[in-house]
Amino acid sequence: MGLNISRIAIIGMGLIGGSLGLAIKAAREEKTEVTGIDTNELTLVKARQRGAADIITADLAEGVAQADMIFLCTPVLQVVPLVKKIAPCLKQGAILTDTGSTKSYLLEQISSLLPEYVHYVPGHPMAGREKSGIEAADVNLFHNKWYILTPPADVNRVATDAVRQVIGWTGAQITVMDAVKHDWCTALISHVPHIGAAALVNLLAYSEDQDSSIKLAGGGFRDTTRIASSNADMWADICMTNAGPIADGLDKFNQLISEVAAAIRQNDRRTVHNFFSTAKERRDELLQLEQAVTGQPMSNGR
Structure with a gap:
């Protein structure tokens, strides 16, 4: 597994997911393809109109199947059910990360749900706004904000480096910390x-x-x-x-x-x-x- 992240899927195209899409596309343009996944059709249309996603779909399996990296950008209690659904659909070497504000809970729940060939690197951007939804998404939301990674001790180092690389495209300040x-x-x-x-x-x-x-x-x-x-x-x-x-x-x-x-x-x-x-x-x-x-x-x- 190298650091060539050419396909990214973002599940949840609200404030955080939409801002990630905008920042990644602004930094990478055609070099990285972003698939936006959401249950709200209007959100998906707006995400594509704003340039936060190249491809949009409400189909989880279709959206993640070819992704090198998948961002889970939903409320925390929705993350684990989503992982259960997408785990069988992820390709060999895929990297899963999230943007949840609590890390111990997700780390405990998710690690056992993934096949050995999928790598999980938890994350948390210390960035936000009082507004929510794709309308509030901002290409500069993460710029100069702390983005915390809490990788487990046994995670593949290349996977952590890959997440660092992608987060770096957003202009965030990256730090690593124990989940607890x-x-x-x-x-x-x-x-x-x-x-x-x-x-x-x-x-x-x-x-x-x-x-x-x-x-x-x-x-x-x-x-x-x-x-x-x-x-x-x-x-x-x-x-x-x-x-x-x-x-x-x-x-x-x-x-x-x-x-x-x-x-x-x-x-x-x-x-x-x-x-x-x-x-x-x-x-x-x-x-x-x-x-x-x-x-x-x-x-x-x-």
């Missing part, structure tokens, strides 16, 4: 913040004058809760498949909120001031670190 470590890290930096944003929006339901609260909500509220507009299916699946780390992160978050609430009730200005000043210092450090690594300001990610 990935899930704990993303719980704190991505999954819990999404739940927090959704909770802030749902908090409006407790307002005595909800209409006035919504009317007065300004840029700060919109910016803080932007990610609450993300796809509900995707985020429900993430919570179900990374339950331990997310629940642990929420417990710690709840502890922090409870502590600052108690300080406010006790009129303890010093503790409240320290809560904000510590957060400011840490966030400023994060901004400086990301800019040093990527040359770009802190990015929005999943």
Whole structure:
């Protein structure tokens, strides 16, 4: 198996799958053929119109049969059923990868489903938008964003190199991480913040004058809760498949909120001031670190 990836299949032509298709075609043009696979006919038509796929089909077996590499770009709980369906259709040496936000669950489930001649290299792009669907796809979605690979110890090294090569076409920053470590890290930096944003929006339901609260909500509220507009299916699946780390992160978050609430009730200005000043210092450090690594300001990610 060499690194000549001339045929790629993308299952799920939404925001992530569509953006992958756009980025790969922009980098490779006619050198790499992209097949877009989706159950939604209108999505497929738009994917081809936008240039995210050369070939479109709703037929899984037909779509993956000749693919050198297959990207699974669906909500996490849809991935394993899809792998069961396509596993017998994959050719010798095919490389399977995914874009799911939780990795341990998928690694445990998928490895035993594949024939020995198919190589699985899990992945997760730390990129996203509050909008979903092929309409939101962006050729630059992955540019300078982290793309995490969590290959199992026994995976074929050439397969991992091939996934690195393809992801490199999107302009992403690639890093390799253990799946368990990935899930704990993303719980704190991505999954819990999404739940927090959704909770802030749902908090409006407790307002005595909800209409006035919504009317007065300004840029700060919109910016803080932007990610609450993300796809509900995707985020429900993430919570179900990374339950331990997310629940642990929420417990710690709840502890922090409870502590600052108690300080406010006790009129303890010093503790409240320290809560904000510590957060400011840490966030400023994060901004400086990301800019040093990527040359770009802190990015929005999943």
